[in-house]
Amino acid sequence: MSENELNSPGYDIPPELQGQVAITTLDRLYNWGRRSSVWPLMFGLACCAIEMIVSQASRYDLSRFGMEVMRPSPRQSDLLLISGTVTKKMVPLLVRLYNQMPEPKYVVAMGACASGGGPFKEGYNVVSGIDRYLPVDVYIPGCPPTPQALINGLIRLQEKIDKQSIKQVPWYRKEPIEAIPIPILGPDLIDPRKIPQIKNRKAQEG
Amino acid sequence: MTTAAPHDVPHTVQAGTPDLAARFPGLVAPDERSGYSGWIVTADHLVQVATALRDEFGYDLLSSVTGVDYLPEGKMEVVYHAFKTTGGPGICFKVQTGRDDPQVPSLVSVYPGAELQEREAWDLLGIKFTGHPDLRRILxxxxxxxxxxxKDWQEPYYEDEAKPFKSRSPEGHVYRFEDRNPFGDNxxxxxxxxxxxxxxxxxxxxxxKSLKTYQAESPDGIETDxxxxxxxxxxxxxxxVFRFVVALDGExxxxxxxxxxxxxRNHEKIGERNTYLMNMPYTDRLDYLSPMSNNFAYALTVEKLMGITPPERAEYIRVIMAELTRIANHCMCIGSLLNDLGAFFTPMIYLLEERDLILDVFEATAGSRxxxxxxxFGGVARDIPEDALEKIKGLAFERLPRILDEMDRLMSENEILRARGIGQGVLTAEDAIRYSATGPLLRGSGVPYDIRRADPYSIYDRFEFDIPVGKNGDIYDRYIIRLEEMRQSVRIIQQALKQMPEGPVMVGKPQYQFRPPVGESYGRVEGPKGELGFYIVSNGKPTPWRYHVRAPSFINLTAFGPMCVGQKVADTVAILGSxxxxxxxxxx
Structure with missing residues (x-):
């Protein structure tokens, strides 16, 4: 379904009803409600979190976009803003937080570290980008991104929400949504999805 | 191109510090390596010497404990820096041990402030501290x-000992680290x-297990925990992303x-692969609420190593920027403290407005908020632009004094702050010193110790300012001290703006890569959170051999546990905020 089809109902309003009746699609109404009340998880990781707080304050005022209600509990939020460096020690908790969030849920990687490791990429305790574990919807470049950049990224997320259709979204399907396996802290970080690969690495390296 | 070491002279006892070799003949020897200073203590007598330093010579504040891995010599060294809270230069003493099974007696019994730092040295360097009460990994x-x-431990994305990596420069090949790792990951x-x-x-x-303090059995045979x-x-x-675990008896x-x-994020390991200048942007990301102050400490340390001093105008710009940073940091601190106490986001919004005005100055001057x-090293990157200077003048002479009075009226008599702050989270002066607390935490407990006054660096000896000191050592005192410190910072900025001369802001040509002389250097500043120190060991190469950060927030947390014992869970939030x-x- 193209975006144009999605957002134009294809009915004309008779002249006598104009000004009293509005016709829209269910998709548009549904998405309008969701995009205007995105509740981010109140969770800061590192430097980017400070810019996230500043975006909430009076000068930049994120509430203009319906995103000012930050929830401290993952059960009540639908946006996970990864605002900072993801370390190996932290990533099991982040995956768990993501799994605890109810659908629909979105992930925004804020800043260089969350997107790909950033300046700390070579560090032994740093994950090279949260997208190795969680599906990311929007990447925001910058170190840290300015509040304007963050707001721009969140507007992109709203645009993404606008394009979703109630008929196709995964959270209304019959089959359950698989939880992401939680990484394990061993001698190094172990991704459960890679256990066969770790076991057979001799064959691969050879 | 090695320059002559500025301190390449036979070992002499630094003025104002005791001659430990005379006091402990045979047990303590002067550190005679070129470029080094201080004393080498035999491991068996470390506790004895440290006790004497604390009790006889008055070095009551153990500032920094860190380890150095001297791989070529096959030695591990633990380096201690101690200071007097009455002021003056510090003393540095070291203990050497083998690399294979490094063991050093723990100093927690003498200086409890060493607890977390010794755990860090164990975690990152594998030095065992015998007698440490709770030696676990920490980071x-x-x-x-x-x-x-x-030094022989290589990270998964290891490429080369030092930057710039040969594969990238000068040929300029670029590839992803992941492609070289068999698992495609770090x-x-x-x-x-x-x-x-x-x-x-x-x-x-x-x-x-370490939390378990008791397991009593009641007379009727029911186990309690x-x-x-x-x-x-x-x-x-x-x-x-701080976490703490509490054991509760009732509430x-x-x-x-x-x-x-x-x-x-492995600041120190990355820092030991970077060249000296490459570390400057990393220091911003240490205490990301006061980047100028971090820059200041690192620049001072390397300048001490190289033996250069910045020109006059640069010194004034540095002081102005460091004090602006202090105000911005305290704005954030007070705002979030009030947040934690329940005055949700209203004081924060007022204070963030002032912080944003200061960040505007940073953006205009340095290019980033x-x-x-x-x-x-030897100055600042560029001069303050004319319009930014006007903004600073407007802030220092007009806006900030007015706003600070307004904040004082708005918050200081606030019932929530007083009820939850007065008499809560008390840290006595003796305990504050014992736990190596610095900054507003130490001064809130009534110890007038401010490095800007106690051991002046840069040009702080030219300004008139007061050091606010608390009486009770509770949460409210720490709040009042921060508010008062902001006023004093405004005073310093006002004086600096009046005295600032014209001239260059950088000594010589900017150097991108240089080799400081062999030696060690410990530089420290009074950061907004406490004593921020850098310990650097140079072996004459363009990258530091050891690069250690004495982080005030980290060491101030040593006192967090003892302060919370006896309080309620809800108070921990307020104590942490303070x-x-x-x-x-x-x-x-």
């Missing part, structure tokens, strides 16, 4: 393979590691252990 998790700061496992046969141990077991409550790392009041806290490392990367930590600096 990495239990079960992690190896001690990462050892991981490496021991040779014989088989994840299917491996039985995971719970890395938390040791932590919970404390309730353990975890707080963080995902908690809105922990100022980031009263009987034990509290901080757990950190959730933001450990938060990550300024502004200081250089210590003012930033996780980038705690975990580094």
């Amino acid at each position: 990495m998790w239990e079960g992690f393979n190896g001690h990462p700061l050892r 991981v490496r496992y021991p040779e014989d590691f088989d994840p299917e046969k491996w039985t995971p141990e719970n890395p938390e077991d040791l932590l919970y 404390h309730i353990v409550v975890n707080m963080g790392p995902q908690h809105p009041s922990t100022h980031g 009263k806290i009987v034990n509290l252990k901080p757990v950190m490392g959730y933001l450990h 938060m990550m300024v990367n502004y200081f250089r 210590i003012d930590i930033v996780l980038g600096e705690v975990d580094r």
Whole structure:
């Protein structure tokens, strides 16, 4: 379904009803409600979190976009803003937080570290980008991104929400949504999805 | 191109410090390596010497404990820096041990402030501190393979010993680190590691065991135990990803252990591969609320090593920027403290407005709001633009004094702040010194110790300012001190603006790569959160051999547990807020 089809109902309003009746699609109404009340998880990781707080304050005022209600509990939020460096020690908790969030849920990687490791990429305790574990919807470049950049990224997320259709979204399907396996802290970080690969690495390296 | 070491002279006792070799003949020897200073103590007598330093000579504040891995000599060294809270230069003493099974007696019994720092040295360098009450890993998790700061330990994305990496420069090949790693990720496992046969141990077991203070059995045979409550790392009041675990008896806290490392981004390991100048932008990301102050400490340390001093105008710009940073940091600290107490976001919004005005100045001067990367060795990167200077004048002479009075009226008599702040989270002066607390935490307890006055650096001896000191050492005192410190910072900025001369802001040509003389250097500044120190060992190469950060937020947390014992869980949030930590600096 193209975006144009999605957002134009294809009915004309008779002249006598104009000004009293509005016709829209269910998709548009549904998405309008969701995009205007995105509740981010109140969770800061590192430097980017400070810019996230500043975006909430009076000068930049994120509430203009319906995103000012930050929830401290993952059960009540639908946006996970990864605002900072993801370390190996932290990533099991982040995956768990993501799994605890109810659908629909979105992930925004804020800043260089969350997107790909950033300046700390070579560090032994740093994950090279949260997208190795969680599906990311929007990447925001910058170190840290300015509040304007963050707001721009969140507007992109709203645009993404606008394009979703109630008929196709995964959270209304019959089959359950698989939880992401939680990484394990061993001698190094172990991704459960890679256990066969770790076991057979001799064959691969050879 | 090695320049002559500025301190390449036979070892003499630094003026104002005691001659330890005369006091402990045979047990203490002067450190006679070129470029080094201080004393080398034999490991067996460390506790004896440290006790004497504290009790006889008055070095009551153990500022920094860190280890150095001297791989070529096959030695490990633990370096201690102690100071007097009455002021004056510090003393540095060291202990050497073998690399294979390094063991050093713990100093926690003499200086309890060494507790977390010794744990860090154990975690990252594998130095065992015998007699330490709770020697566990602190930044990495239990079960992690190896001690990462050892010089022969290589990270999974290891490429070369030092930057710039030969593969990139001068040819300019660019590839992704992941493509070279067999797992396509930043991981490496021991040779014989088989994840299917491996039985995971719970890395938390040791932590919970260390919390257990008692297990009493009541007369009727029912076992009782404390309730353990975890707080963080995902908690809105922990100022980031800090976590602490409390053991409760009813509602009263009987034990509290901080757990950190959730933001450990390997600052020191990366710093030892970087050239000296490459580390400057990384220091911004330590305490990301006061980047100018971090730049200041690092620049001072390297300048001390190289023996250069910046020109006059640069000194004034540095002081102005550092004091602006202090105001911005305290704005954030007070705002979030009030947030934690329940005055949700209203004071924060007022204070963030002022902080944003200061960040505008940083953006106009350094090019970035938060990550300024502004200081250089021997000056600052560029002069303050004319319009930014006007903005600073407007802030210092007009706006900030008025706003600070307004904040005082708005908050200081606030019932929530007074009810939850007065008499809560008390830290006595003796305890504050014992736990190596610095900054507003120490001054709130009534110790007038401010490095700007006690051991002046840069040009702080030219300004008139007061050092606010608290009486009771409670949360409210720490708040009042921060408010008062902002006023004093405004005073310093006003004087600096009046005295600032014209002239260059950089000595000589900017150097991108240089080789400082062999030696060590410890530089420190009074950061907004406390004493921020850098310990650097140079072996004459363009990259530091050892690069250590003495982070005030990290060490101030040593006192967090003892302060909370006897309080309620809700108070821990307020106490933590009054210590003012930033996780980038705690975990580094």
